[in-house]
Amino acid sequence: MEELAIMNRIDQSFKEKKDILNIYFTAGYPHLDDTVRIAKALEEAGADMLEIGMPFSDPVADGPTIQDSSQKALENGMTIATLFEQLKNLRNHISIPVLLMGYVNPILQFGIERFCDQCAEVGVDGVIIPDLPMQEYLDFCQVYFKEKDIHNIFLISPNTSEDRIHLIDQESGGFIYVVSSSSITGAKKGVQEGQLDYYQRIQSMNLKNPQLIGFGISDKETFDTACTYANGAIIGSAFIKQLNEDSSEEAIKKFVKGIKG
Template structure:
């Protein structure tokens, strides 16, 4: 069984934390992954930096730019992750954009994901039909879940179609904005969460965008299987990326003293 499926079969309130590969320093990727698991994260989402990250806000854009300047590439990331499963046991996803993956080679990308132990990918700008027509076979052969996103503007028919063609979980974007753009739970978001919850979808759901602290995490968990935190953690890394700082951050989200 895929590690993502195992995680959801064991618990609710899954905490998935995003960080950018090669940030703050080029060789920090595996260390931060291990520190996050040790601190209590349930799932990891490693960002593959890209020069035009359309879904990302200024905080993640800044980290991506720094990572690129540090020399991070998809090739280097896979080199860094070759010992991933010696250090990390929780599910790991890669998040990125479709052009660099196509340039790397989709089949080769899937092969490398399987080789290092990556469990799923999030590619916000990959159209579902293109995935189904051209790439699904490669992903399924290697047991890699492709995670689709929905937003408040996604119709119920489209959500059901995404549910039918998803694996792992559905990424519920909390608002129609970029990452890190809003803080707290905005008017109308709870109604949106309730609407998705009432659809009784086959796949688990994680809520992302605007999840930044214990309150927003707990609110998301009330209406889904957990949540994704990105920009808030990157901001923490900007202040300090040592093991104790990472542990403090995860504990603050989970309300652990």
């Protein structure tokens, strides 16, 4: 029991669960004060992990659906400082792992050490920063992440070399974010040609870190397929579209049930 008490929640989740459903949503969307409400609704609905997006004006890895939500959140007044203020009582409501996803410029402007301190203070377990170069992370950031036991999650794609995948596996913790295709985020129907070969290749590498598949996971079919080859999957754009239509707790519960069955 003592080991579990000090284990990062992400590591604990992978130790205890399989077929993990990680759901992304943008902080401050649809409304500025929706962040914790949506997080609570997702946990109650059965999500295993949460990925909260920090809106940025130039989200290069994101498709139009998440870009639109990011722009709206910025217009609503969302900032990193505002997000941390919203999350200060997070662990009074949420027990599952929580990650922040965003881009390096706003984090550097906020201050990397201050950012890690705030993550630890509110109970954030990991971060995903798609445009943070590996060497910059190792040289300037890793010390702060490790000090606060915050996992920095790296992304790989079909174009990532095996050498780099092994380096990422060696230098990171939590899980590896397996980008399903060489494209921006966005909900796609079904499994695209060549994806299964890619999933099988990663599976056969026997990496030490678990893997979650993201980009294009949109429904039960694509989620179940991802879980065949990895430890679970990440859904983003499809959930943002759900929030566009109906962000009520009942609708969120129905969405999650539709994915997990």
